Amino acid sequence: MKKNAVVGQSGGPTAVINASLYGTVYEALNREDEIGTVYGMINGIEGFLNDQVMDMAPLEESKELELIRTTPGSYLGSCRYKLPEDLNDPVYPQLFARFEAYNIGYFFYIGGNDSMDTVSKLSRYAEKISSDIRVIGIPKTIDNDLVETDHTPGFGSAAKYVASTVREIAIDASVYDNKKSVTIVEIMGRHAGWLTAASALARKFEHDNPVLIYLPETDFDQDAFIEKVRTSLETTPNLVVCISEGIHDNTGTFICEYSNDVGTDTFGHKMLTGSGKYLENLVKERLGVKVRSVELNVCQRCSSSMLSKTDQKEAIASGAYGVKAALNGASGKMVAFERLDGDDYQIDYVLKDVNVICNQEKCVPATWITADGSDVTEDFIRYARPLIQGEVTVPTEDGVPKFAYRK
Amino acid sequence: MKKNAVVGQSGGPTAVINASLYGTVYEALNREDEIGTVYGMINGIEGFLNDQVMDMAPLEESKELELIRTTPGSYLGSCRYKLPEDLNDPVYPQLFARFEAYNIGYFFYIGGNDSMDTVSKLSRYAEKISSDIRVIGIPKTIDNDLVETDHTPGFGSAAKYVASTVREIAIDASVYDNKKSVTIVEIMGRHAGWLTAASALARKFEHDNPVLIYLPETDFDQDAFIEKVRTSLETTPNLVVCISEGIHDNTGTFICEYSNDVGTDTFGHKMLTGSGKYLENLVKERLGVKVRSVELNVCQRCSSSMLSKTDQKEAIASGAYGVKAALNGASGKMVAFERLDGDDYQIDYVLKDVNVICNQEKCVPATWITADGSDVTEDFIRYARPLIQGEVTVPTEDGVPKFAYRK
Numbered sequence: 136m137k138k139n140a141v142v143g144q145s146g147g148p149t150a151v152i153n154a155s156l157y158g159t160v161y162e163a164l165n166r167e168d169e170i171g172t173v174y175g176m177i178n179g180i181e182g183f184l185n186d187q188v189m190d191m192a193p194l195e196e197s198k199e200l201e202l203i204r205t206t207p208g209s210y211l212g213s214c215r216y217k218l219p220e221d222l223n224d225p226v227y228p229q230l231f232a233r234f235e236a237y238n239i240g241y242f243f244y245i246g247g248n249d250s251m252d253t254v255s256k257l258s259r260y261a262e263k264i265s266s267d268i269r270v271i272g273i274p275k276t277i278d279n280d281l282v283e284t285d286h287t288p289g290f291g292s293a294a295k296y297v298a299s300t301v302r303e304i305a306i307d308a309s310v311y312d313n314k315k316s317v318t319i320v321e322i323m324g325r326h327a328g329w330l331t332a333a334s335a336l337a338r339k340f341e342h343d344n345p346v347l348i349y350l351p352e353t354d355f356d357q358d359a360f361i362e363k364v365r366t367s368l369e370t371t372p373n374l375v376v377c378i379s380e381g382i383h384d385n386t387g388t389f390i391c392e393y394s395n396d397v398g399t400d401t402f403g404h405k406m407l408t409g410s411g412k413y414l415e416n417l418v419k420e421r422l423g424v425k426v427r428s429v430e431l432n433v434c435q436r437c438s439s440s441m442l443s444k445t446d447q448k449e450a451i452a453s454g455a456y457g458v459k460a461a462l463n464g465a466s467g468k469m470v471a472f473e474r475l476d477g478d479d480y481q482i483d484y485v486l487k488d489v490n491v492i493c494n495q496e497k498c499v500p501a502t503w504i505t506a507d508g509s510d511v512t513e514d515f516i517r518y519a520r521p522l523i524q525g526e527v528t529v530p531t532e533d534g535v536p537k538f539a540y541r542k
Numbered sequence: 543m544k545k546n547a548v549v550g551q552s553g554g555p556t557a558v559i560n561a562s563l564y565g566t567v568y569e570a571l572n573r574e575d576e577i578g579t580v581y582g583m584i585n586g587i588e589g590f591l592n593d594q595v596m597d598m599a600p601l602e603e604s605k606e607l608e609l610i611r612t613t614p615g616s617y618l619g620s621c622r623y624k625l626p627e628d629l630n631d632p633v634y635p636q637l638f639a640r641f642e643a644y645n646i647g648y649f650f651y652i653g654g655n656d657s658m659d660t661v662s663k664l665s666r667y668a669e670k671i672s673s674d675i676r677v678i679g680i681p682k683t684i685d686n687d688l689v690e691t692d693h694t695p696g697f698g699s700a701a702k703y704v705a706s707t708v709r710e711i712a713i714d715a716s717v718y719d720n721k722k723s724v725t726i727v728e729i730m731g732r733h734a735g736w737l738t739a740a741s742a743l744a745r746k747f748e749h750d751n752p753v754l755i756y757l758p759e760t761d762f763d764q765d766a767f768i769e770k771v772r773t774s775l776e777t778t779p780n781l782v783v784c785i786s787e788g789i790h791d792n793t794g795t796f797i798c799e800y801s802n803d804v805g806t807d808t809f810g811h812k813m814l815t816g817s818g819k820y821l822e823n824l825v826k827e828r829l830g831v832k833v834r835s836v837e838l839n840v841c842q843r844c845s846s847s848m849l850s851k852t853d854q855k856e857a858i859a860s861g862a863y864g865v866k867a868a869l870n871g872a873s874g875k876m877v878a879f880e881r882l883d884g885d886d887y888q889i890d891y892v893l894k895d896v897n898v899i900c901n902q903e904k905c906v907p908a909t910w911i912t913a914d915g916s917d918v919t920e921d922f923i924r925y926a927r928p929l930i931q932g933e934v935t936v937p938t939e940d941g942v943p944k945f946a947y948r949k
Contacts, residue, residue: 303943536710
């Protein structure tokens with residue numbers, strides 16, 4: 136008897152996490168000789184535990200599946216549910232009883248570090264109890280911080296959004312170009328500065344903005360920063376500075392903690408906000424110039440207007456590749472990208488051991504950051520440029536983008 | 543001898559203020575029988591006083607002019623320079639001596655309230671000294687707060703950005719739909735809530751977000767707000783609330799002043815920020831739900847990714863109409879829009895007395911706001927919907943939008 140498949144989404148959404156869902160579902164529905172029903176789990180593993188599942192086949196018939204490709208957010212809903220470390224916890228037999236009830240043979244989970252932790256634990260538990268269920272991770276994260284892969288789906292579109300928006304903010308900031316000004320743009324990224332680094336892709340000419348870029352990979356020094364701003368204003372009177380939300384000093388204290396109380400999320404991560412606001416006040420106080428701070432906020436991960444065609448294509452392909460891998464017997468693996476050598480950008484899809492990936496973070500290499508920590512190098516730009524190429528036309532309705540909604 | 547023309551931009555930029563510039567310059571260059579050189583003034587009237595002008599003809603030859611149509615920001619640079627009230631001030635003869643030196647017969651100024659103040663003063667001074675220079679205002683403002691016109695270029699694109707972005711934020715906020723949450727979106731608008739009201743165009747179904755919309759046209763009551771949020775969460779568990787930056791209580795105190803120091807700009811306007819942040823903390827404290835605030839910030843006025851085709855077309859046409867009007871002898875007028883009756887949206891371009899327009903603000907009519915001040919009515923939606931229609935493809939280069947830059 137054919138086994139069924141189930142797919143879920145977990146963690147923060149991206150502009151293409153639904154493109155990955157599309158790729159997974161489309162491929163699974165087209166392998167009807169090998170796969171029975173294709174289920175979506177609502178709100179990830181947490182919803183699945185409560186029997187929240189939907190049949191995905193009607194979406195293909197209603198053309199809704201096509202619309203999912205360009206819909207931001209997580210179509211199936213998400214969760215931030217961490218499975219217990221102890222594989223003897225009663226939640227595991229509970230979950231596998233649900234798998235049994237739905238006759239699940241293939242489990243696909245689209246997400247980042249924390250979701251790969253779920254994939255790791257489920258695959259280890261399956262092995263422990265000799266279940267033949269195949270558990271596959273499909274990568275996504277705007278943070279681009281997964282190890283063992285050249286990059287992750289979601290990063291390219293977020294990077295394109297950041298580069299384009301910083302380009303526009305720089306134009307906006309330059310309209311009073313007879314007066315000095317500083318604009319500080321705060322970009323997502325707790326420990327990995329990939330997305331902030333992508334703001335370098337906005338530059339069009341020498342001394343063009345953003346002139347200064349600060350990542351959490353290096354220690355941030357307030358005095359050096361102020362001095363750098365002062366000298367940069369001499370060549371670029373309307374200065375744009377991009378900073379990661381997670382910049383911190385050499386004691387590990389986040390800059391936003393200088394002025395703010397911070398809370399923690401369910402994974403114990405500090406919730407950061409306000410480095411930009413803090414530095415805005417600092418620059419105003421120390422240099423007396425006009426200064427503004429802009430927090431790009433959730434638009435970085437949910438904007439459909441700056442979808443990278445390359446990113447979307449790879450997200451779809453990685454979902455489909457995951458299905459093929461599971462049918463070939465793989466389990467406990469994540470779909471990863473290997474960049475091929477050569478002048479033209481090209482990647483290979485491969486499988487990597489999810490146990491090596493989960494709970495690790497890949498940072499921007501030190502050699503891709505300038506010695507004084509205020510910029511990225513050409514190596515980074517060569518790496519990131521191909522990932523933001525190509526535009527996607529999003530269907531519209533009544534003047535706003537048309538998206539798919541779960542009924 | 544043919545007279546020359548000069549065009550300038552003033553005040554905050556919009557996504558289509560350069561489309562108006564394009565329309566003005568294109569039309570003026572094509573009236574070569576009547577107009578000599580077409581000059582652009584750099585940084586508005588302030589730059590013009592310092593002889594900062596450029597010849598616009600080479601832009602048409604180099605195809606740069608076409609690119610200006612989709613470039614946000616003010617191509618010519620801007621200023622916030624207020625001419626003295628006293629027409630006997632020495633700056634007036636100084637300015638008119640510059641007009642004389644450049645043989646200017648036609649003066650076009652693209653801007654909002656404050657810029658129309660400049661148009662008013664210059665035209666009155668011209669009359670006073672019997673100068674035959676013709677002074678015409680071309681409207682622009684994302685705030686849509688100019689009187690005597692159905693709407694203003696810049697509003698449609700900003701409204702499209704707001705509606706689309708709020709749509710995306712609502713999708714992003716709903717991914718954890720098994721847990722209640724509140725997202726507060728702070729939108730530009732000091733005294734007029736047009737742009738915040740445009741967030742209503744994001745709605746797609748009953749109880750859809752944004753469920754609550756607060757404009758500065760009504761007094762804001764904290765307790766009523768909290769109660770409204772509490773009851774709305776029952777039907778919409780992931781609630782999105784849109785507020786104008788300028789919401790205030792019944793004593794006229796801005797909500798952001800409850801927690802912030804505020805400064806003033808050169809026109810004496812209070813610089814507002816932080817109502818969203820304040821309400822974020824209030825909701826957290828009073829209701830204990832997950833809450834986040836998002837400030838849309840300058841992207842509202844500088845995003846090229848959400849250009850309204852209707853807005854762009856009208857911006858170009860109003861620039862061209864201004865040139866025709868000046869050649870027909872008009873002065874001291876602003877180009878305005880009259881909406882024609884009928885089922886299909888259609889406007890007429892007309893001229894209005896700039897003296898009536900300047901330094902006034904048009905607010906959202908009370909009848910277009912619900913009685914409890916937490917939403918707009920269908921009348922507003924019928925008014926605003928046509929203004930965000932149609933998409934514009936912006937040329938790209940290396941994965942980011944390609945813009946025109948002043949050399």
